[in-house]
Amino acid sequence: MLKEFRDFAMRGNLVDMAVGIIMGVAFGGLVNSMVNDIIMPIVGKVTGGVDFSNLFINLSGPQDQFASLKAAKDAGAATVNYGLFINLIINFIIVAFVMFMLIKGMNKMKKEAPAPAPAAPPRSEVLLAEIRDLLRK
Secondary structure, X not given: OHHHHHHHHOOHHHHHHHHHHHHHHHHHHHHHXXXXXXXXXXXXHHOOOOOHHHOOEEOOOOOOOOOOHHHHHHHOOOEEOHHHHHHHXXXXXXXXXXXXXXXXXXXXXXXXXXXXXXXXXXXXXXXXXXXXXXXXX
16 A cells, blocks of 8 residues: 555656646745736836725724724734735736746747658558549549
8 A cells, every 4th residue: 555655646747737736936035026016016016005005995894993904803803905905906916917928938848740741541542442443534
């Protein structure tokens, strides 16, 4: 049973998948940092200082007013965090675009094999075709 498990775990596809998952997690952290630390401050500046990660709707009632999402969460208020959702949409768009460019580049690097020449018909078919042509005459 141990040998079967080792054979399963060391299959090429499984190892490739594990490497892909690890790279995906690292790539996700990179994209999160890029969105939160580079893109969103620029978007916030363009939109007049709006911090998307701090946009929320307070469902607790009009009597509870909170200055920030952190204050609302600390107070245990029910909130709809649509600003965080906007950040995740931007993350997704960036990841999708980068993956598109990566796959497009990989496809360009692949050299397409030339189409194989059509195989010559078998000798018997050639002889039958010649007999047919002779009979038509």
